[in-house]
Amino acid sequence: MTAYDELMAFERETQALGQVAGRLGWDQETMMPRGAADQRSEEMAAMEGVLHTRRTDPRLEDWLGKAVASDDVAAANLRLIRRSVDRATKIPVRLAAEIARVTSKAQGIWAEARAGEDVAAFLPTFEKVLRLKREEGAALAAGTDKSVYDAMLDDYEPEATAQSLSEMFDALRPRLVDLRARVLAAEAPKALSGSFDEAGQLALSTKLALGFGYDLSTGRIDKAVHPFSSGSGADVRITTRTNPVDPFNCFYSTIHEVGHAAYEQAIDPAYRLTPLGSGVSMGVHESQSRIYENQLGRSAAFTGWLYGQMRDQFGDFGVADAESFYKLVNRVSDGFIRTEADEVQYNLHVLLRFDLERALISGDLALRDLEAAWNDRFRADFGFAVDKPSNGVLQDVHWSVGLFGYFPTYTLGNVYAGCLHQALRKDIPDLDDDLGRGDTRRATTWLKEAVQQHGGLYTPVEVITKAGGMAPSVEPLLDYLETKFAGLYAL
Incomplete structure (x- = not known):
């Protein structure tokens, strides 16, 4: 065996153990008994200790020093392993x-x-998490020109910085705020009313998952408090949630998570259990879930088909026709919850979290002041007060599990999705003919070939630039939003 062969054999075992650790996390969210939490935390710590020992094994440096890349795939593997070791x-x-x-x-x-x-x-536990993550960030930033927050961000979006993201988000905010004001000043469609049974919601959400290309022979759908996708390769699982008065929460959470899962399932099988065998970044990952959910799933053509499916499943549910249904699905209204936010306001929820978590990491914001800072910023951005913590500072799971640097990738994913959607529509100008029949195959095949199959072969910016035909820009997303919602609200 060559040095490269030995390195990759070792890496495959490490990747396999990482998948096992991920499955422990999936189980904790879906099926683990409540009383097992303390034991599970020890199990997770033990697995992380084993993984960390492997990721710092002295033999890695020797193999990396001797390994020779025979092609672009090998070069990418060596690049990513070097980054992981460092x-x-x-x-x-x-x-x-x-x-x-x-x-x-x-x-x-x-x-x-x-x-x-x-x-x-929660604050005493959160303080421990914050202290540990600051220590980790400081260790990662040591010897570099990165800030502690940038070092954390690098885990989720390699090469991005708080400065580059701030510039992008500053370019987004003015047009978003203006569009939001104009939409909210217009007459909104009537909200959905009635009750929709859980079994019917789950049946239709499964049909949607399959329709968007989710392979249940290598996946499964479960319920969780916070929907998520887990795993890669031949075992990619998703969760959704139900609300008897809001079936859209279930349907679009499912489509969103299928976007993540389809990405993992579509990666070239030759890359499985290697550094290339998962999505290249959370921003690119989010681009897939958002384009599935919004540009495809909330389009006029697709919602026309979904309207018929809703009537088949639930009978007459009080919406007169497909056009009214399209307006209802895309209704812009005040709300507290990021995951339930409409396309116009979603990114404002993310920018709030981005600013607050940077202040927490830098020490500019004390943890005891976080709730007040959240509530003040929310009122300033959205014009009304947070009514309870579950609608405010406690609504997201991310900070509790130490995912600092993750939130901005949601908006970055929206920006990437805007670029991809523009290119997709240019290549398939009659796509709405398919979507009107509930057929997403040409769209999802385009995304598989342009983005998903490559896994970690390219850098995030490279994969979006190659697929979209241009460097990432906020303009396609903003143009899409303004065109769509100007039409919906007769602006």
């Missing part, structure tokens, strides 16, 4: 295991605090 060796195994243990336990404490509307009950 980052892992900066973090003591004690710290890696402690973060895994504390964040596993924190997730359950956050869920209980959220259910009880009790911010104070």
